[in-house]
Amino acid sequence: MLADKKILFIGAGSMAEAMISGFVQSEKISPKQIIVTNRTNEKRLSELESKYGVIGLTQNQLSLTEIDIFIFAMKPKDVAKAIETLKHHIQANQLILSVLAGIPTSYFEQILQNDQQVVRVMPNTSSMIGESATAISPGLHTTDEKIQLAKSLLECIGRIFIIDEQKMDVFTGIAGSGPAYFYYFMEYMEKEALKAGLEVENARQIIAQTIVGAAKMVQEQEESPTLLRENVTSPNGTTAAGISALEVYQGGLAISKAVEYATKRSKEISVQIKDSILVSID
Ligand SMILES: NC(=O)C1=CN([C@@H]2O[C@H](COP(=O)(O)OP(=O)(O)OC[C@H]3O[C@@H](n4cnc5c(N)ncnc54)[C@H](O)[C@@H]3O)[C@@H](O)[C@H]2O)C=CC1
Ligand SMILES: O=C(O)[C@@H]1CCC=N1
Secondary structure (H helix, E strand, C coil): CCCCCCEEEECCCHHHHHHHHHHHHHCCCCHHHEEEECCCCHHHHHHHHHHHCCEECCHHHCCHHHCCEEEECCCHHHHHHHHHHHCCCCCCCCEEEECCCCCCHHHHHHHHCCCCCEEEEECCHHHHHCCEEEEEEECCCCCHHHHHHHHHHHHHHEEEEECCHHHHHHHHHHHHCHHHHHHHHHHHHHHHHHHCCCCHHHHHHHHHHHHHHHHHHHHHHCCCHHHHHHHHCCCCCHHHHHHHHHHHCCHHHHHHHHHHHHHHHHHHHHHHHHHHHHHHHC
């Protein structure tokens, strides 16, 4: 299904790179099927070319008729300009994927018209090693065939979850932004480990393996995190002491708030983009 499909990344930042890396590592897509472009930074395009073997092209070198799948991968604030430049060149049979936080499929549908087939995608940077948790929500006109195409492409970067678009904001708060929360947690664990005299590399690997092990237990044991936590916690033991500090310092609340704020921010971006369309139609 993916053979010979031409994929164009519009935007060459961290998320585009993570996906390119995952696609190429999967060996289901040849680097020569992937084209990447950005606004002006040719040095960045050369860097991606030499690292992954993909094709970096400036905007005026692009031949858009040969593209099967467009992946919009700029910041939400830059999408209006990007789509303005491309809208007269995108054909009805070309699939649009957007990884932009907060930007609904209806945004692309309204601007491109054509009954354009759009899929909103929320990957995370673990795409880099094929371990993303990626949500997809098809738009109004997207056929089963194109959904299958999007799925087979995105399976190259990890696990796929098909969700209703209304759930995309919370998915973004949990899984799109999620890796950053775990890295933040790891930064603090590492600081404590170093203070107590562990070597940095050792500390880092110990913490990472602890997280990998805990995550795999949830995936493989079919037990709830609550039960698994209780199994670690001996009465009056070390874990009970650690968990009591998390409770005293409201660690649970902080985690809930992180998800809540990120979800809210995704919703705000949707409102801002809706307002900007209304202004441009007025
Ligand atoms: N970084 C992450 O962990 C995740 C990011 N996303 C989404 O991915 C998108 C990109 O995020 P990052 O890669 O982190 O941003 P970034 O700032 O690293 O990269 C953005 C890229 O877009 C390019 N760009 C801007 N305007 C353009 C235009 N008009 N035409 C062509 N290229 C243009 C920039 O030159 C840059 O290469 C955002 O919308 C974000 O919501 C989604 C999931 C996770
Ligand atoms: O921080 C952001 O807005 C993007 C979306 C999810 C992860 N990074």
